[in-house]
Amino acid sequence: DIQMTQSPASLSASLGETVTIECRASEDIYSNLAWYQQKPGNSPQLLIYDANSLADGVPSRFSGSGSGTQYSLKINSLQSEDVASYFCQQYNNYPDTFGAGTKLELK
Amino acid sequence: QVQLKETGPDLVQLTQTLSITCTVSGFSLTTYNVHWVRQPPGKGLEWMGAMWNGGGTDYNSAFKSRLSISRDTSKSQVFLKMNSLQTDDTAKYFCARHMGYFDYWGQGVMVTVSS
Numbered sequence: 001d002i003q004m005t006q007s008p009a010s011l012s013a014s015l016g017e018t019v020t021i022e023c024r025a026s027e028d029i030y031s032n033l034a035w036y037q038q039k040p041g042n043s044p045q046l047l048i049y050d051a052n053s054l055a056d057g058v059p060s061r062f063s064g065s066g067s068g069t070q071y072s073l074k075i076n077s078l079q080s081e082d083v084a085s086y087f088c089q090q091y092n093n094y095p096d097t098f099g100a101g102t103k104l105e106l107k
Numbered sequence: 108q109v110q111l112k113e114t115g116p117d118l119v120q121l122t123q124t125l126s127i128t129c130t131v132s133g134f135s136l137t138t139y140n141v142h143w144v145r146q147p148p149g150k151g152l153e154w155m156g157a158m159w160n161g162g163g164t165d166y167n168s169a170f171k172s173r174l175s176i177s178r179d180t181s182k183s184q185v186f187l188k189m190n191s192l193q194t195d196d197t198a199k200y201f202c203a204r205h206m207g208y209f210d211y212w213g214q215g216v217m218v219t220v221s222s
Contacts, residue, residue: 100151
């Protein structure tokens with residue numbers, strides 16, 4: 001199985017700040033990577049797919065980049081509603097695997 | 108609009124069998140794939156298995172032969188059944204539409220395995 005190493009595990013940032021979360025795959029996943037946001041008590045919501053494509057309805061302050069084994073999610077101008085956990089998922093190889101998650105809090 | 112909804116028990120006894128139903132609307136099970144993902148309290152997401160649009164299934168080997176996924180296309184339902192439940196099977200169980208990535212998720216059902 002492909003291992004997804006996500007960092008950092010937790011992050012504290014101020015309103016308006018830019019935040020970056022990273023995922024490293026144990027092998028090349030050819031941009032078959034998605035990012036999800038999950039607020040407490042809710043199901044995950046798709047933010048980014050194919051490494052850099054913004055899902056419908058997702059604010060443009062969210063962006064994804066990367067290739068090969070290294071990927072990142074950037075949140076520009078952090079808003080209070082962005083407080084959540086974030087997960088990456090690779091879907092290049094069976095089975096799909098997820099990163100362990102990043103918990104984003106306000107400073 | 109696309110919706111998925113899981114229904115199932117909130118409490119299952121140790122070693123017993125868990126059955127959860129995922130009822131979908133807004134799309135056809137013969138066109139789209141539906142997968143199951145679970146999340147233990149405070150932890151990450153674990154892919155469990157797949158119901159492909161053609162009716163085939165795949166399972167995470169971590170569940171060995173404990174897990175079974177089936178469907179009733181006439182009712183737009185996908186079923187998860189897992190036997191020999193242990194306390195570490197306590198988790199929220201989600202069904203989600205799979206496009207490679209998961210574009211729509213159900214709200215999940217929290218299942219506690221009680222001894």
